[in-house]
Amino acid sequence: MMELHPQLVLSSDVQDASFDAVVVVTDTTSKLTGPLSAIKEVIDRAAAVDNGIEKQPVLLIAECVPSKRLIYAATGPVNRDQDDVRRFADAAGAGIQRAISAGCKQPLLITVESDLYDRAVLVAVLGTLQKAYLPLELSEAGKPPKLSRLGIWTSNNSFSTKDVDLAAAFEKGRAVARDIGGSDPERMAAPRVEEYLRQIFKDSCVEMDVISDVTTLNKDFPLLGAVNRAANGVDRHKGRLIFLEYKGKGEISKTLFLVGKGITYDTGGADIKAGGIMAGMHRDKCGAAAVAGFMKVLSVLQPENLRVIAGLAMVRNSVGEESYVADEIICSRAGVRIRVGNTDAEGRMVMSDVLCRMKELAKDAVNPQLFTIATLTGHAIRAMGPNYSIIMDNGPARMMRNAQRIQETGHNFGDPFEISTLRRDDFEFHAGKSEYEDVLQANNSPSTMTNRGHQGPGAFLILASGLDKHGVDSQKPLPYSHLDIAGSSGPFPGVPTGSPIVALAAHFLLQ
Template sequence: MAPIELPTAVDVQLVKNLSSSLNDYDALVLVATDLNEITPYLDVAVTKHLQSFREVNSSFHDDITVSVHENVPGKRLVFSPTGPVNRDYDDVRRYSDATLAGVKKAIGIGAKAPLVASFGSTRYRQANLVTLLAALEATYVPLQVREEVPDRKTKVNKLGFFTGQASPDNEYDQRLIDYARAVEFGRAVGRDIGGADPERMAPPRVAEYVQELFGKSSGIKVNVIKDKKEFEKNYPLFAAVNRAASVVDRHHGRLIFLEYVGEGEINTTALFVGKGITFDTGGLDIKAGGHMAGMSYDKCGAANVTGFFKVLSELKPKQFKAIGVLAVARNNCGEEGYTGDEVITSRGGVRVRIGNTDAEGRMVMADPLCYIKELAVKEVNPHLFTMATLTGHVIRAYGSNYTAALDNGPARSAEISQKLQAAGDEVGDPFEISTVRREDYAFIADESETADVLQCNNLPSSGTSRGHQFPAAFLARVSGLDKHGLDSAQPLRYTHLDIAGSGGELPQSPTARPIPALCQMFIADRVLH
């Protein structure tokens, strides 16, 4: 087997003056809201050149302008406007959209070392970070292209980055670059695992990738469980989903455990479970009518948990601890498959009646969630999360660009979802907040004497009232987190993140969200200030 082509983040050089020698670059990409705001930073001839375009193009501040000019690097000049940023519905994504389009245009016309100029914003304090993250995103090359088409392994050789905004101190811009590159490392890992096809990232190969990624002096401990008997003993719901695939060695599931412990006295612990369904056929409740295509992206939850740990390995924030479990399995349809009406006892001792084998995501995560709950009671300031492309209903509710955050009682009292939403708004990684209600717990209560909990109804989530809320109740109830609510002597904060909308879909690469928001919430202040 060929060696794994692990991702890299392109080198970024800080440029302090657009009037200095820029011979190391071959394109200038200007990202701005209005030409007038950037003229103090530009060569006079370049300013006049762009002003002449503005005079004849009424859409100048809405469309990308590409031109040739002797006074810019490589003679390639790209003006990529954000458009208005001050309306009620505008947000910092105006900067990321403009930058992504501008850098892609520069690459498309042959640039290999574009210089991106960002001028900040009085309204959006992280506009420069958002701009740089978008520029880095434009340089990503998918894993299977890097491995199978070597001459397309890279899109650019380097980036330059200029900011026209005053910095808090002389070293801040360089720290910002280092931080953005680390976040992009993590996002590239998320895209690699989430976006690779079902064979390239079958469960054993996900484990190989993760072990290679963190195998050296990364600061991340990795442990992999693949024994079927251990699954059945300690993770019985995961084992049920894995049954049909386990008869094929290359599809047999893996539970992958990650741990990071920063230097100093720990003051915060984040614990994650990521859904890693490498391909979802629906199981015996098979996805018919063409709905199976794209289901290789059902592993983006586990992919993005891995990406978050990659950021930790790069930045090594102090006084912070993280524990992660990647629940990696393939939901196959076969004679060994788990079936509707089965009753399975979870790790937490809850008897679960299967209602729909296509609700496998909550199944593979519930026992690992119980496991991290057992750890959390001994950790300092713990925050528990599940991350999954879990329901079509969340897309029906919020559209395709938003992560839904659902808190249990202790997390809601601590306003965890509100803090995530605020962090995400700063970096263009937006959230919508949902609430788990009593109706959701009532929905999952099994009406028989045989089982405690009904796993799911047999309708699509998008056709079920509260179709993305009741799965969060299932996860809390089956893991035993419902015994650590507001009325508990030992409450635990738990937030479920449904990324079915925000995670991305084919043919585009996965978005690797919500890695930027999680980094903004847990890491940024530890390394940027």
């Protein structure tokens, strides 16, 4: 499979004629000194007659650069009380979009270092690459890449070859996430996700194992099997449970277990989504897509002493005569009797048994840590807005201050998190309401109309998987965190962001 990412190259020469535009990103032109002084003069002259130059990217004719094309993309004033490093990603992305619309294929990005943010240049490069991404269906149809090469200006080794490699690896991971998460429900139906990943990880250090046999799925992962029932009658929609494993060189000091929600299309099932709200439900696979993207980053950077096992629950929540329905009682892999309350709460169903399997492996693993990643609830967007991942820890993870540390990394790398807390209310909400069941899967109201609508599913995952037996006071505490990325996964219509790949990769590979 051909990779269509622009080639990233370092350059310290503003006069390099191989670039067909220069894109300047800064919070103030006063920082454009030395070899950038002539560029500053051009921008300042334009600013004298255009009050809007600080508000949107502008294309200026500049004799001081070989291409004559200078694009100024200001971050605007950075308010330390309110802003974060994403100002640089936003400005760089807008600037590169202007360059692409002007017909540029090989721009030079100049991002002046920030006094406030150590990673401003890297974040600006990632913002540029987000806009340079070409959707998979378009590339497969033969449309050429938006950019062939991206120059990254550097002075005094402010941005090194190592930084270039890091940005390239992050982008390759995010591109995998966008390919899977953004592609339509037929192009990335579960069997085709398997085909795609076999190509992505062919001859790599990531091993892949797939369970497609419906008898095995129903027996070993019964909650997933229930959601898969209605889709299983259509060959091209049959579910897949995809396991990916990376094992770095050297003695393993850390083991990560990641479970991703991969609902290739969510009709709501028997509790069907009505009133025109089904559009966009092909994006309900962005959790699994992010997990696959994280594994791609590992395959590129190949960190030592780290082992990662990932499970992608790729299932279509179809509706039909075989649909699972509210009131069914299904015994989970962990032996927990689950009463279905709403078939539109399918994400927690497909992940619970996979999480249980990861729990079983984690008992014997070195320094284990477990995660679920999912576009799980509309409540996550209602509570925190459309741009933020939410992380919530169980007791052992909270003792590690895991959420706070990942939040700090995400803040530094422009991939931000909000923290929520799992409380007794959430576990009480999901406790069985009669002697028939141990756990109630969901109520029959949308998450947006349910108190603590994004925290409750985290408690359900703990209960249904048996992780409640591995809390702080148990003989084998297992740190677990649930990530709801319904907001941060990206806009629809629009291109997925690839969040939270950068934050997780930076946290576990760089810290």
